[in-house]
Amino acid sequence: MSENKKTLIILPTYNEQENLEKAIAAIFVVVPGANILVVDDNSPDGTGAIADRVAAEDQRVFALHRAGKSGLGKAYLDGFRYALEKGYxxxxxxxxxxxxxxxxxxxxxxxxxxxxxxxxxxxxxxVNVINWPMARLLLSFAGNMYARFVTGMNVTDLTGGFKCFRREALAALDFSKISSSGYSFQIEVSYILWKKGFRIREIPIIFVDRQFGETKMSTGIIREALFLIWKLRFRNIHR
Ligand SMILES: Nc1nc2c(ncn2[C@@H]2O[C@H](COP(=O)(O)OP(=O)(O)OP(=O)(O)O)[C@@H](O)[C@H]2O)c(=O)[nH]1
Ligand SMILES: [Mg+2]
Incomplete structure (x- = not known):
């Protein structure tokens, strides 16, 4: 493994008080040398305070607080800025x-x-998803086939959120041009990097549905993704 590389794992959180500490502990079992940045959107359940406490106890952990819930994409962009500034x-x-x-x-x-x-x-x-209701699974699977077809990218899971970037790839992104906030953020970022010629690789994972807390999935997020993939395609034609 790349022990000499500086690694940051960004965990966006909104109401994850039952999950956050378990997730952090589980990560450090595997990669004790990594750092973790929690990006919390002022979760009403107090996840932000948990992040602060863990950060005070463990110098590998940092917490970034945002004023309110404004979507996964915006939280990640703040995390990316932090990562580039700190030289990960x-x-x-x-x-x-x-x-x-x-x-x-x-x-x-x-x-x-x-x-x-x-x-x-x-x-x-x-399909390697455990415990999702059939409707959710079909939506995700069909959504990904659709996104793949429209964008032309040879990627089977464009909406997934388990990813690793080299800093050069993140540094090539113009954050001000990334508009998505929900799942489509994942599609948008991968698409931009693909267009710029960065090397994208997929590895298999098994995804297990959350046991605690509630999903932030909404019809607004799905709508955003449906529009985005056509926007990306259109943008490309006129480039
Ligand atoms: N900071 C921040 N984190 C968010 C926001 N929306 C979701 N998250 C976090 O992003 C991660 C993925 O969101 P989830 O709601 O679990 O989405 P999902 O995994 O597709 O859906 P389920 O697991 O089925 O609930 C979780 O760690 C959430 O807490 C947000 O608006 N702001
Ligand atoms: Mg989830």
Missing amino acids: DYIFEMDADLSHDPRYLPDFFSAVETSDLVIGSRYIKG
């Missing part, structure tokens, strides 16, 4: 609700040696 080499996106198993982290580290963005995919070989 490998920057991870990961959910804080235990859906992303840290046991895959070593696979990301080996894949990123020869690529610029590594995406953990639920759909490389069939």
